[in-house]
Amino acid sequence: MQTQEKFRKKKIVIFASGNGSNAENIITYFQQKNTAEVIAVFSNNRRAKVLERAHRLGVKALHFDREAIYQSNEVLRLLKDMNPNLIVLAGFLWIFPTNILKQFPNKVINIHPALLPKYGGKGMYGMHVHKAIHEKKEVETGISIHYVNEHYDEGKMIFQATTAIKPEDSVQDIAEKIHELEQEHFPKVIENLLFPLPNE
Numbered sequence: 001m002q003t004q005e006k007f008r009k010k011k012i013v014i015f016a017s018g019n020g021s022n023a024e025n026i027i028t029y030f031q032q033k034n035t036a037e038v039i040a041v042f043s044n045n046r047r048a049k050v051l052e053r054a055h056r057l058g059v060k061a062l063h064f065d066r067e068a069i070y071q072s073n074e075v076l077r078l079l080k081d082m083n084p085n086l087i088v089l090a091g092f093l094w095i096f097p098t099n100i101l102k103q104f105p106n107k108v109i110n111i112h113p114a115l116l117p118k119y120g121g122k123g124m125y126g127m128h129v130h131k132a133i134h135e136k137k138e139v140e141t142g143i144s145i146h147y148v149n150e151h152y153d154e155g156k157m158i159f160q161a162t163t164a165i166k167p168e169d170s171v172q173d174i175a176e177k178i179h180e181l182e183q184e185h186f187p188k189v190i191e192n193l194l195f196p197l198p199n200e
């Protein structure tokens with residue numbers, strides 16, 4: 001029995017609101033391994049490209065509205081049935097409900113396209129973050145992967161990576177540098193959380 005448990009794939013569920021490049025990267029990363037898999041992608045945006053990406057990659061793609069996640073507990077019930085080992089927010093723009101956080105303690109993580117605590121909070125996502133960093137003429141930026149709590153971008157930090165900003169870099173240049181960091185590090189951080197080394 002222990003042997004079976006040891007080799008059972010860990011289950012990941014992704015929440016995303018938009019394009020889904022991070023979600024696709026995570027899905028394909030674990031499709032090449034036999035240790036974990038993305039079993040579902042949830043989106044609050046029925047037109048989000050992330051749903052198309054998930055469907056194309058053979059992953060269950062689910063759309064929900066505000067009532068389903070905040071009032072009726074429908075999303076919570078689905079998650080309890082799936083029983084994921086980790087819930088990953090990859091560009092998910094709504095505040096995550098307390099009842100789900102309580103059901104999955106220390107199992108919900110988020111990625112933010114800046115070095116928190118700077119440039120975090122409500123309304124700070126995507127290009128809004130990169131524009132703010134560009135306007136402030138910052139010399140570096142990066143990504144932050146953290147646990148999710150009841151407040152935007154305030155959960156316990158898991159991992160950060162930085163990249164330099166040149167004076168001539170445009171907002172788009174900054175966005176591309178962040179995208180590269182996300183693609184390189186996000187799946188590996190997820191893997192380390194699911195399969196921590198003995199000394200961690």
